[in-house]
Amino acid sequence: MNKPRIRTIAAAIALVAAAGGTFAIAASPADTIAARQANFKKMGGAMKVIKDELAGSADKAKMAGAAKTIAAMARAQVPLFPKGTGPGAGVKTDALPAIWTDRATFDGHAKKLIAEADKLVMVSGTGNAAAIGAQFKAVGGTCGACHKQFRADD
Amino acid sequence: MTEKVRVWDVPVRLFHWSLLGLFTFSWWSGENHEMxxxxxxxxxxxxxxLFRVFWGLAGSRTARFAQFVKWPGEVLAYARKASDEHATDGHNPLGGWSVAALLLVLLTLVTAGLFSVDVDGLESGPLAGFLSFDGGRAAAEIHEIAFKAALTLIGLHVCAIGYYQFLVGRDLIGPMITGRRDLEAGETVESVRWSPLRALIGLAVILALVWAISKGFQFASAGDV
Structure with a gap:
């Protein structure tokens, strides 16, 4: 007599758990946009650390730490541009629709950024200011190239 | 031939027209990311x-703040009888405040610019090293707001000049170029006088300071970025 009821409750629990799980996997567009903006901000801050160090005391550890942040954030950004997180998402974003119409180019920029950021991590360990400066510019170049095409100008 | 009287000294005129040129160039280079x-x-x-501020204390009669920054009471009194005013050499009480406001806004604009950082942390003003990334981004916001305020004030300035030039029929643009205006019949006004030596000393000190700012006050840097 009690059995169907227990089954119903179990099914309900399973359903709620499944729904909860789905929510955890597919974050809302607003959350995704906020997450990638926070990552970009960390990257910008890390770029500034390197720039300031090169202009000042050139602290090797600080520069290496910042370079690692850039490389890690570059990787973290890759899954944060799913469809539906463009200007139509109802949240303020500078991401242009071109990201989703020209995805291959966008992904190419992302790959290039990761490669250049990894090189920056390597040279920052050497403490060679000239080499770090040159690689800093290479990383900056990939930021600029992608932004020119895929980010609204402010 | 009508007699002329000198109403604007050379540094004021050089300041005015170079500022116009550089402001326009800064606008263009900023919009086009020529950082x-x-x-x-x-x-x-x-x-x-900085030179104009110095010249407001050390320049000729019409260049001095004391001559054109008036108390609000005087500005009001001037505005009430503005219809029958006579030509004022230098800035009139209302225009003086427009000049002071423009100077303040432009000083805010460039100071914020010195501390600004772009979103990528890639381009920054020479003093951005003294602020955090967030601080530098806030400076960039102020830079943007001050730019819009400056454009508004410049618009007002141009309208006021246009009003005098074409509706009142008083030539203000000519004297800002040549420094001189026609003397009216029976009028006795002394030409402005200024000291080139004083201007040079002020300029030298200011250029040294701006050079130090351009280096971010860090004279031994590890690398050039």
Whole structure:
């Protein structure tokens, strides 16, 4: 007599758990946009650390730490541009629709950024200011190239 | 031939027209992301503005703040009888405040620019090293707001000049170029006098300061970025 009821409750629990799980996997567009903006901000801050160090005391550890942040954030950004997180998402974003119409180019920029950021991590360990400066510019170049095409100008 | 009287000294006129040129160039270079040019141009504007502040204390009669920054009471009294005013050499009580406001806004604009950082942490003003990334981004916001305020004030300035030039029929643009205006019949006004030596000393000190600013007050840097 009690059995169907227990089954119903179990099914309900399973359903709620499944729904909860789905929510955890597919974050809302607003959350995704906020997450990638926070990552970009960390990257910008890390770029500034390197720039300031090169202009000042050139602290090797600080520069290496910042370079690692850039490389890690570059990787973290890759899954944060799913469809539906463009200007139509109802949240303020500078991401242009071109990201989703020209995805291959966008992904190419992302790959290039990761490669250049990894090189920056390597040279920052050497403490060679000239080499770090040159690689800093290479990383900056990939930021600029992608932004020119895929980010609204402010 | 009508007699002329000198109403604007050379430094004021050089300041005015160089500022116009550099402001336009800064606008263009900023919009087009020519940031190296934008920084250079901005630093020159810093020098110009500092010189103008110095000249407001040390310049000729019409250049001095004491001559054109008046108490609100005087400005009101002037505004009430503005219809029958006579030509004032230098800035009139209302225009004086417009000049003071423009100077303040431009000083805010360039100071914020010195501390600004772009979103990528890639381009920054020479003093951005003294602020955090967030601080630098806030400076960039102020830079943007001050730019819009400056455009508004410049618009007002141009309208006021246009009003006098074409509706009142008083030539204000000519004297800002040549420094001189026609003397009216029976009028006795002394020409403005200024000291080139004083101007040079002020300019030298200001250029040294701006050079130090351009280096971010760090004279031994590890690398050039």
């Amino acid at each position: 190296e040019w934008h920084r250079q141009s901005g630093l020159l504007i810093v020098a110009l503005l």
